[in-house]
Amino acid sequence: MNFDRLKEKLEILADAAKYDVSCSSSGGTRKNKKGALGDSSASGICHTYTEDGRCVSLLKVLLTNHCIYDCAYCVSRSSNDIKRAAFTVEEVVDLTINFYRRNYIEGLFISSGIFKNADTTMERLVRVAKKLRLEENFNGYIHLKSIPGASDDLMQEAALYADRLSVNIEIPTESGLKLLAPEKNRQDMISPMRYIQKGIIQYKDEKKILKKVPKFAPAGQSTQMIVGATNENDLQIIKVADHFYKNFNLKRVYYSGYVPVLEDQRLPSLTTEVPMLRENRLYQSDWLMRFYGFKAEEILDPNVPFLDLEMDPKLSWALRNLDQFPVNLQTAEYRTILRIPGIGVKTAQKIVSARRFQILTMDHLKKLGAAVNRAKYFIDFNAGNAYLKYLTDKNFRKLLIGGSSSKFHNQFSQQLTLF
Amino acid sequence: MTTLLYDGSFDGLFTAIFEVFEYRYKDVEITSRERFHQENIFAEIHEVITQTEKSERVLNKLEQNIGKQGIYQLLKVFLSEDPDLENLILSAVRQSVKNPENNILENFADNDVLKISKICKSVNRERHRMTAFVRFEKMRDGVFFSKIDPDFNVLPLIRKHFHDRYQDQKWMIYDLRRNYGLLYDLNDCEFFYPDEKIILHNYQQKFHDEENNYQILWQRYFTKTNIVERKNMKLHIQHVPKRYWKYLTEKW
Ligand code: SF4
Numbered sequence: 001m002n003f004d005r006l007k008e009k010l011e012i013l014a015d016a017a018k019y020d021v022s023c024s025s026s027g028g029t030r031k032n033k034k035g036a037l038g039d040s041s042a043s044g045i046c047h048t049y050t051e052d053g054r055c056v057s058l059l060k061v062l063l064t065n066h067c068i069y070d071c072a073y074c075v076s077r078s079s080n081d082i083k084r085a086a087f088t089v090e091e092v093v094d095l096t097i098n099f100y101r102r103n104y105i106e107g108l109f110i111s112s113g114i115f116k117n118a119d120t121t122m123e124r125l126v127r128v129a130k131k132l133r134l135e136e137n138f139n140g141y142i143h144l145k146s147i148p149g150a151s152d153d154l155m156q157e158a159a160l161y162a163d164r165l166s167v168n169i170e171i172p173t174e175s176g177l178k179l180l181a182p183e184k185n186r187q188d189m190i191s192p193m194r195y196i197q198k199g200i201i202q203y204k205d206e207k208k209i210l211k212k213v214p215k216f217a218p219a220g221q222s223t224q225m226i227v228g229a230t231n232e233n234d235l236q237i238i239k240v241a242d243h244f245y246k247n248f249n250l251k252r253v254y255y256s257g258y259v260p261v262l263e264d265q266r267l268p269s270l271t272t273e274v275p276m277l278r279e280n281r282l283y284q285s286d287w288l289m290r291f292y293g294f295k296a297e298e299i300l301d302p303n304v305p306f307l308d309l310e311m312d313p314k315l316s317w318a319l320r321n322l323d324q325f326p327v328n329l330q331t332a333e334y335r336t337i338l339r340i341p342g343i344g345v346k347t348a349q350k351i352v353s354a355r356r357f358q359i360l361t362m363d364h365l366k367k368l369g370a371a372v373n374r375a376k377y378f379i380d381f382n383a384g385n386a387y388l389k390y391l392t393d394k395n396f397r398k399l400l401i402g403g404s405s406s407k408f409h410n411q412f413s414q415q416l417t418l419f
Numbered sequence: 420m421t422t423l424l425y426d427g428s429f430d431g432l433f434t435a436i437f438e439v440f441e442y443r444y445k446d447v448e449i450t451s452r453e454r455f456h457q458e459n460i461f462a463e464i465h466e467v468i469t470q471t472e473k474s475e476r477v478l479n480k481l482e483q484n485i486g487k488q489g490i491y492q493l494l495k496v497f498l499s500e501d502p503d504l505e506n507l508i509l510s511a512v513r514q515s516v517k518n519p520e521n522n523i524l525e526n527f528a529d530n531d532v533l534k535i536s537k538i539c540k541s542v543n544r545e546r547h548r549m550t551a552f553v554r555f556e557k558m559r560d561g562v563f564f565s566k567i568d569p570d571f572n573v574l575p576l577i578r579k580h581f582h583d584r585y586q587d588q589k590w591m592i593y594d595l596r597r598n599y600g601l602l603y604d605l606n607d608c609e610f611f612y613p614d615e616k617i618i619l620h621n622y623q624q625k626f627h628d629e630e631n632n633y634q635i636l637w638q639r640y641f642t643k644t645n646i647v648e649r650k651n652m653k654l655h656i657q658h659v660p661k662r663y664w665k666y667l668t669e670k671w
Binding site: 003006007010011014015017018019031032034035036037038039045046047048049050051052053054055056059060095098099101102103104137259261274276350353354356357358360364367368 | 521525526527528547551554556563565583584585586587588629632633635636637639640641644645648649650651653654657658659667668669
């Protein structure tokens with residue numbers, strides 16, 4: 001193997017793949033077979049973090065950045081004048097195995113520019129996964145990004161060797177997609193997802209009857225949307241996510257704040273800031289839907305279809321629904337406690353266990369890990385709570401914003417810190 | 420006040436706890452011999468001789484009350500090397516004996532239980548970080564070697580993880596601070612305790628020929644996958660605390 005050339009390819013093809021945010025290796029369970037390499041555990045491990053603070057758990061590369069398409073938001077698009085490269089199947093396999101052996105990664109996440117047509121590209125991706133599993137006896141995690149328009153046969157094969165499959169829908173609205181990627185169409189993206197979803201359901205049914213059924217995309221599917229490249233609002237984005245969670249049993253929807261890297265009239269200018277705070281709020285909303293029992297309609301008000309940048313979506317929901325508060329910690333149901341701002345899943349569970357032993361006070365709440373500066377206004381203790389008087393105060397919102405701190409606070413209010 | 424001195428082992432500690440009940444000591448503290456400095460000259464010293472039958476009797480009884488999971492939590496407190504670990508564990512055992520119906524480790528409103536749960540959280544975090552931050556380096560003899568220096572003694576807690584994961588390569592993880600390690604030789608996965616500290620200078624000269632190449636590839640990957648426009652060092656350091664950097668290949 002020519003080391004210098006390999007290094008150069010890796011640099012080009014990692015650089016081109018870095019905007020894809022999906023990096024998690026969670027949800028896979030592939031137990032090691034005796035004497036083989038690798039084992040994926042359900043929770044996933046981040047082996048390191050980039051300087052921008054994102055987790056690295058997989059070797060994330062493109063097979064090639066040659067592409068016949070010309071999607072405006074993509075660095076690999078055909079009209080962009082950049083260095084091109086392509087890995088051989090063997091090279092990707094060798095990198096994956098050697099990185100895995102050194103405990104750098106949990107596995108591989110591979111996608112590709114479309115270098116001839118959808119099927120040729122997809123076939124090459126499948127070959128990587130197949131070689132890893134069958135020849136290298138590899139049980140680590142494999143995530144394949146499927147190529148829109150790939151045939152069902154190839155999707156079927158992909159699902160046998162990969163843990164997770166994804167097709168990025170990239171642009172949340174159809175009109176946005178038409179504008180930025182006129183050669184692509186939504187249907188080509190959705191049909192492989194539909195095929196995999198059916199396959200997963202069929203697998204589960206067969207599994208009930210037969211003991212030994214080959215695994216079929218055991219970690220499910222995910223997708224990604226770019227946020228801020230076109231002018232959709234947050235309500236539209238959340239609705240699309242909700243639609244995919246419900247109708248395609250998606251495991252994850254990722255949101256990627258658009259990083260302006262290309263000059264194009266259809267895109268935000270190169271000086272536009274990456275919408276990090278907005279992206280963060282979308283992830284918070286996504287959590288509320290997946291772990292806190294919130295419905296998409298509850299998170300955003302159709303009259304104000306953007307997420308509040310000043311406060312997290314749970315707090316902002318609470319403010320719109322003051323009639324649901326205060327909540328009594330001693331008697332309320334678990335799912336009601338989950339809706340209290342400043343109380344997360346773990347704290348809510350601890351509250352429900354600890355209250356069997358004694359009557360809880362504000363002091364306990366702090367010890368149990370709640371963000372008391374927010375939570376204190378929304379809770380009723382058996383012994384009463386002096387903070388409840390603020391709940392009806394007309395300046396309540398201001399009070400809350402003053403008392404909550406966000407990791408984005410500085411970046412958000414750089415102006416204000418001057419005074 | 421009675422001070423029970425034990426040998427610093429997990430079984431020793433539970434032998435001591437057995438004897439607290441056996442001799443009906445009320446005002447008592449347990450300390451390992453190594454850490455013992457006689458401060459209270461009026462304290463009575465009781466030397467504990469480790470007996471597995473005694474420690475197992477306590478552990479079995481305890482398991483009925485707080486489950487395997489509960490024992491595992493106490494083991495984590497033990498491995499935390501917290502100066503107060505013996506007395507926290509004793510407190511948990513006493514409460515559990517008094518209150519066998521409930522899992523007292525769930526009574527988060529009790530100060531000792533809360534402290535136990537905090538310690539477990541820290542130990543868990545370190546355990547998890549070690550599964551992430553161990554970096555193997557392939558040596559000339561084909562063994563994948565890793566040096567670690569965790570704040571808590573988590574090596575026993577990561578043994579299964581690495582054993583499950585790397586079955587077709589020989590590997591070794593060595594705790595520099597505590598001078599012991601884990602060795603997997605394709606058959607067994609055992610702890611080893613060298614008589615003297617392993618000397619690690621000239622260590623890189625023993626690398627396998629291909630080792631440097633893969634290290635460089637990983638470093639280049641690490642650099643290239645970063646998005647400069649989103650740089651956020653505060654977040655980065657929060658995730659990868661600086662004390663781990665010297666063992667991370669990508670932080671060369
Ligand atoms: S098809 Fe994919 S790789 Fe090609 S330009 Fe569009 S987004 Fe980029």
